Amino acid sequence: MPDFVKVPLEEEFAWYLYGIVLCGENDRDIDTDLTGISAEPGVRIIVSGSLGAVVSRVPLSQFGAAVLEEKLQDLRWLEEKVRLHQELLQQIMQERTIVPMKFGTIFQSQERVRDILEKQQEHFQALLKFLTGHEEWGVKGYYRREELHEYLSSGECSSKLGQGGTGLGKAYLLRKKLEEELESRAVDYSRQIGEEAYGWLRVHSVRSTLNKFLSRNVTGREEELFFNGAFLVAKGSHGAFRHTVEKLNGEFGAQGIFLEVSGPWPPYSFVGE
Template identity: 35%
Template sequence: MTGGLGVWLYAVTSSRDAGRELPGGLTGVAGEPVRTVVSDDLTAVVGSVPLEVFGEQPLRGHLEDLDWLETTARAHDAVVSALVRRGPAVPLRLATVFHDEDRLRESLAERRADFGSALALVSGRTEWGVKAYGDRAALTAAVTEARTAKAGGGTGAGAAYLARRRAQLSAQETIERDAAERAEQIHTRLVRHAAAGRRQALTDPAVSGRRDWMVLNGTYLVDDSSTEDFAETVSGLGVEFPGIRLELTGPWPPYSFAGTERDPP
């Protein structure tokens, strides 16, 4: 891929939706108009991009340029988000580029079952993110209270003080484990209110620019009819687990649940 035009893949939809027009004026990562490529029951939404910029070798260099990467990622996501608002679509990862339409059609044919399963999974559902941040002082206090209550305060002010002090020292020593346990409990509870859920890698503060202590970075595929219930569950868990602050984000295109990525030819 050193010259000419390649095919940048944004998302795959069902050909049953082929009658729906693409959002007007929608342009892609190279400012190109997006279009469709049909392969039996699958329809790919693509754009023609210059391989001198978006080919395999040039991309390796561009992807190390954070400004270029951010601009391109925003353009890619703008197309995907517009498609998801239009109906069920399986988003593809950034920089999925094929040499030509024939290669794309071959890939769609080879992965038809994967795309079909992914479309069935995301249909009528939306991805939401839940991040959990720990407050060390508040979490230590909460764990201390719980352990003091469980152990009993003993008789007399001195015994009660010693019991609380032991619980406090124990909480300080196990703060990381306690936070991890609460994050796992929160994730398990959220999955019960979703069609699917995944724990993602915790975000590096150097990347996010935040110093908050992240203990959970979860993504959840939620039925559109259950969005309010899911949001209420997040709020309730925030109250139930003092020392842990929950942050709900979304709606997002279902990138975490596409499950179809392979290296394009």
């Protein structure tokens, strides 16, 4: 008799890890009726020590390394999965503080997940204690090109254009040059506003960070993104935080500049190194 037997089930499935939560020392693994990334119920919390790992079983036919790489290029598939991932975290968040994993963190077996919990017990416990009672809020700042240009030029360029005078070509070139000049001023000006807004918003947060700028290709929006911040806010300070955003919008709205808030998010931006 061979002393090993291939178990086909183990080869076809893996365990997708969403995040880590605090549990009681004596808790057993919990089977929930929540829906995971496969769009079917079966989310469980694997408990080890004082930590729980929120996981669900996924077929390797969809989440195997090679397949996944290909699937990631399929925006429809990606959107569905990212939404399912987020919706689950959103539900967990209502009852527990969670340390969110990056999308696509997949383990071969539940034992491997347990290993991680054991090895990183202290790290995750400390992180979870720090995060408890806090939420992440995202703030993106945009400007509407034309409105901001108009505000920045406030009349000065229309007279210049008038002098452009004789030829159509000359007027076109002049307009183009003015346009470029204004946009460069708009970039500088909006950066300044971004710094100012960041300063005001930080007051109401315990941690804050600036995230990367995204081009209009990625944002898919008409407006230009000039600010992309994330803030870890105590639940009690949320009102003051929102109030500050509204105040800033009131102040700069007429210039074509506005801030958009999203959240509450699991603390994605505050669990890194």
